[in-house]
Amino acid sequence: MTVLEARGLIKDYRxxxxxxxxxxxxxxxxxxxxxxxxxxxxxxxxxxxxxxxxPTSGEILLDGEPVARRGKRxxxxxxxxxxxxxxxxxxxxxxxxxxxxxxxxxxLHNPKMSADDVHRRVLHLLERVRLTPAAHVARRRPHELSGxxxxxxxxxxxxxxxxxxxxxxxxxxxxxVSIRLGVLNLLATLQREEDLGVLYITHDLATxxxxxxxILVMYRGKIVERGPADSVILxxxxxxxxxxxxxxPNPDRRLAR
Amino acid sequence: MSRPVLTIExxxxxxxxxxxxxxxxxxxxxxxxxxxxGLAGESGCGKSTLAYGIVRLLKPPASIxxxxxxxxxxxxxxxxxxxxxxxxxxxxxxxxxxxxxxGAMNSLNPxxxxxxxxxxVFVTHRPRMSRRERRQRCGDLLERVxxxxNRLKSYPHELSGxxxxxxxxxxxxxxEPQIMIMDEPTTALDVVVQREILRExxxxxxxxxxxxxxxxxxxxxxxxxxxxxxxxxxGAIVELGAAKELYTNPRHDYTRQLLASFPSLxxxxxxxxxxxxxxxxxxxDAVDVAEENP
Numbered sequence: 001m002t003v004l005e006a007r008g009l010i011k012d013y014r015x016x017x018x019x020x021x022x023x024x025x026x027x028x029x030x031x032x033x034x035x036x037x038x039x040x041x042x043x044x045x046x047x048x049x050x051x052x053x054x055p056t057s058g059e060i061l062l063d064g065e066p067v068a069r070r071g072k073r074x075x076x077x078x079x080x081x082x083x084x085x086x087x088x089x090x091x092x093x094x095x096x097x098x099x100x101x102x103x104x105x106x107x108l109h110n111p112k113m114s115a116d117d118v119h120r121r122v123l124h125l126l127e128r129v130r131l132t133p134a135a136h137v138a139r140r141r142p143h144e145l146s147g148x149x150x151x152x153x154x155x156x157x158x159x160x161x162x163x164x165x166x167x168x169x170x171x172x173x174x175x176x177v178s179i180r181l182g183v184l185n186l187l188a189t190l191q192r193e194e195d196l197g198v199l200y201i202t203h204d205l206a207t208x209x210x211x212x213x214x215i216l217v218m219y220r221g222k223i224v225e226r227g228p229a230d231s232v233i234l235x236x237x238x239x240x241x242x243x244x245x246x247x248x249p250n251p252d253r254r255l256a257r
Numbered sequence: 258m259s260r261p262v263l264t265i266e267x268x269x270x271x272x273x274x275x276x277x278x279x280x281x282x283x284x285x286x287x288x289x290x291x292x293x294x295g296l297a298g299e300s301g302c303g304k305s306t307l308a309y310g311i312v313r314l315l316k317p318p319a320s321i322x323x324x325x326x327x328x329x330x331x332x333x334x335x336x337x338x339x340x341x342x343x344x345x346x347x348x349x350x351x352x353x354x355x356x357x358x359x360g361a362m363n364s365l366n367p368x369x370x371x372x373x374x375x376x377x378v379f380v381t382h383r384p385r386m387s388r389r390e391r392r393q394r395c396g397d398l399l400e401r402v403x404x405x406x407n408r409l410k411s412y413p414h415e416l417s418g419x420x421x422x423x424x425x426x427x428x429x430x431x432x433e434p435q436i437m438i439m440d441e442p443t444t445a446l447d448v449v450v451q452r453e454i455l456r457e458x459x460x461x462x463x464x465x466x467x468x469x470x471x472x473x474x475x476x477x478x479x480x481x482x483x484x485x486x487x488x489x490x491x492g493a494i495v496e497l498g499a500a501k502e503l504y505t506n507p508r509h510d511y512t513r514q515l516l517a518s519f520p521s522l523x524x525x526x527x528x529x530x531x532x533x534x535x536x537x538x539x540x541x542d543a544v545d546v547a548e549e550n551p
Contacts, residue, residue, distance in 0.1 A: 037447035037448060037449050037450070038418075038446075038447040038450075039447075130536065130539050131544060132544065133544070133546065136544065136546060137544055140544075145544070146542055148542040149542060149544060176299045176300055176474070177299055177474050177475075177476070177515065177518045177519070178299060178514060178515060178518045178541055179538070179539070179541055179542040180518060181517075181518055181520065181527070181529075181530055181538055182535075182538030182539040182541065182542060183539075184530045185529070185530050185531075185532075185534060185535055185538050185539075186534065186538075186539060188530060188531045188532075189533070189534040203447055203448055205448075205522055206519065206520040206521060206522040206527060207520055207527070207530070209520070209522065209527075210520045210527040210528050210530045210531065211530050211531060233522065233523070234523060243449060244448065244449065245522070246452070247448040247449045247451065247452035248448055248522050249448075249475060249477035249478040249480075249481055249522075250477065250481070250521075250522045250523065251477050251480035251481055251504055252521065252522075252523060252524060253481070254480065254481050254500075254501075255501065255504065255505070
């Protein structure tokens with residue numbers, strides 16, 4: 001039962017305001033999509049929420065508590081808020097097998113767990129992301145897996161510390177098209193099972209609409225429109241949302257002509 | 258239908274490694290003047306290999322092992338590109354068939370100004386053109402794709418990704434080729450910039466009448482911009498038809514599967530994403546146990 005809240009976040013980089021007064025709430029069991037074009041500040045938001053960058057001003061609250069800068073409470077924060085990156089080719093270490101990638105976060109967050117238990121948890125995680133036979137996949141190294149399989153390892157790794165919030169920055173945009181929906185379908189299932197709050201960062205309006213409860217539209221660092229997914233996409237109010245919706249490929253539009 | 262500009266017959270490319278990979282298998286198609294032909298397929302299906310094969314840019318171990326690519330000039334002469342010698346090839350590339358490469362915005366030389374790279378095209382292919390005329394043409398071409406001619410002075414890093422991509426498209430148009438092959442020309446760009454460039458391409462196509470082979474995995478995009486679409490899988494074309502027909506009445510299972518992979522922006526298709534876990538979706542990406550090393 002986790003709630004992650006950002007209040008009035010501002011991030012300046014040498015005179016450029018990348019994030020301009022953004023507030024959002026990620027509640028357990030809900031998916032929020034953050035959409036916008038390149039450079040709109042989406043990924044900076046992810047970095048702020050993950051404590052990879054400090055905001056220039058504004059605050060981030062986890063279950064009502066401001067985020068700690070160090071010590072046990074920062075460790076707890078990192079455990080609770082996990083991340084799936086865009087590029088599964090870069091986010092896994094080519095030298096290590098799958099077991100290593102999953103065992104590390106399990107050990108870090110459960111220092112007293114026995115080796116056998118860690119191994120069992122690893123297999124269980126692989127089964128949950130449907131990478132079976134798990135014992136077999138655990139021995140493989142990243143180059144022996146497809147992009148989609150690697151991304152599922154990355155998802156399993158994010159789930160290893162039993163987080164409450166998952167931030168997924170373009171999690172399927174680098175995967176082959178025929179497996180993208182499979183990975184999103186899996187993410188949605190895991191989210192329900194774990195009661196996770198999910199922030200889905202993407203430039204793809206169509207998946208944002210089908211995958212999320214709410215959509216926030218970001219433009220030049222500001223949230224210009226927010227609301228239930230269907231109404232933002234089907235009945236956009238802000239000019240920028242309209243531009244974005246018009247720019248998205250939509251074969252139905254051509255058929256209608 | 259308008260006249261054919263390119264006929265590809267039983268074209269095959271192998272990667273001569275052990276065991277050989279048949280990257281393109283017996284591809285036959287005809288491209289007509291002024292047509293946008295979409296080539297759709299996922300990574301590894303052979304679509305880029307086919308494109309490189311057409312303009313003979315393949316490097317070993319890739320090798321054309323069969324078939325012909327015949328270019329039909331607007332003056333009526335036919336040229337079999339497979340039979341051109343190195344010097345003839347060099348002259349014909351860019352002049353009759355040009356290419357916008359995948360990740361084109363990173364194919365500009367970072368230490369040479371846009372002007373010098375651009376003028377290279379004319380220095381090589383139109384050696385008699387005067388410097389003044391060259392400069393004039395380069396500026397005109399940039400403006401045609403919506404980039405200010407002052408940008409000729411710039412270096413690639415001073416331009417945004419979308420601008421660099423436009424520069425590459427302008428360069429590909431420089432000699433007014435009859436065919437432009439575009440390999441994922443907008444994949445690295447965001448949707449708004451992509452849309453602007455697509456509009457530009459179709460406007461220029463209408464104006465100049467060149468034919469386009471547009472390669473991408475983004476089937477919805479092809480459905481919008483193409484006249485005809487060829488769907489490629491494992492090196493072969495599994496379905497080829499008018500864009501509308503392919504969308505409303507796909508015949509091949511793989512075409513249907515590919516169409517189903519794209520949720521609809523405004524319709525219901527895709528709403529299953531948040532439904533119950535559908536193991537069939539992930540079955541496409543199952544771990545192959547047979548590959549296990551002993």
